[in-house]
Amino acid sequence: MILKNVLDMLDPEHAKRVSLLSMDLARSLNLSEQDVERIGYGAHYHDIGKISIPASILESGIQLTEHEFEIMKRHVEYGLSILSVQTSEEMDAAKVIVGTHHERWDGTGYPNRLKGEEIPLYGRIVSICDTYDALTSKRSYKSAWPIDEALAYINNQKGKAFDPYLTEVFLQMIQEGALV
Ligand SMILES: [Fe+2]
Ligand SMILES: [Fe+2]
Numbered sequence: 001m002i003l004k005n006v007l008d009m010l011d012p013e014h015a016k017r018v019s020l021l022s023m024d025l026a027r028s029l030n031l032s033e034q035d036v037e038r039i040g041y042g043a044h045y046h047d048i049g050k051i052s053i054p055a056s057i058l059e060s061g062i063q064l065t066e067h068e069f070e071i072m073k074r075h076v077e078y079g080l081s082i083l084s085v086q087t088s089e090e091m092d093a094a095k096v097i098v099g100t101h102h103e104r105w106d107g108t109g110y111p112n113r114l115k116g117e118e119i120p121l122y123g124r125i126v127s128i129c130d131t132y133d134a135l136t137s138k139r140s141y142k143s144a145w146p147i148d149e150a151l152a153y154i155n156n157q158k159g160k161a162f163d164p165y166l167t168e169v170f171l172q173m174i175q176e177g178a179l180v
Helices: 002-008 012-028 033-043 048-052 055-059 066-073 075-083 089-100 121-136 147-156 164-175
Strands: none
Touching: 012 033, 012 121, 012 164, 033 089, 033 121, 048 075, 055 066, 066 075, 075 089, 089 121, 121 147, 121 164, 147 164
């Protein structure tokens, strides 16, 4: 499948871990197995739009200028446009995740500044797992954070970036060692 090859050019291990973590969180929330599968499928694609972002911007991480960050934000719309070539119930879940994984609970995220439960549940789930994996992974511009520091950060973002209830369930899940 062509889209899968495109994904492999990005960061397939990150995509895989975010997918597994998101499925775990969905199960911890007692969602149906169908939801769990769709979230797992869709989470693979969350950053697919980064294929259209210049490597120099992808690699500069947190040191992005304001202008570069504006370009980086476009990976959401690029992702939606890449996925628009396919329609299926699974792919529709992927589109929801691509479109909303950078929204924030407090309404300051992008691209649509959705707030609270206006943000689809799938996007709220992937947002936490994406951030956690990004923090605990080594990137070209940063070392991997220790798990306790990453958890403290996630906890600090409860009600700011993240849905407070999902944050609680996520923290408990990681602390219980479901997937570390
Ligand atoms: Fe993203
Ligand atoms: Fe990501």
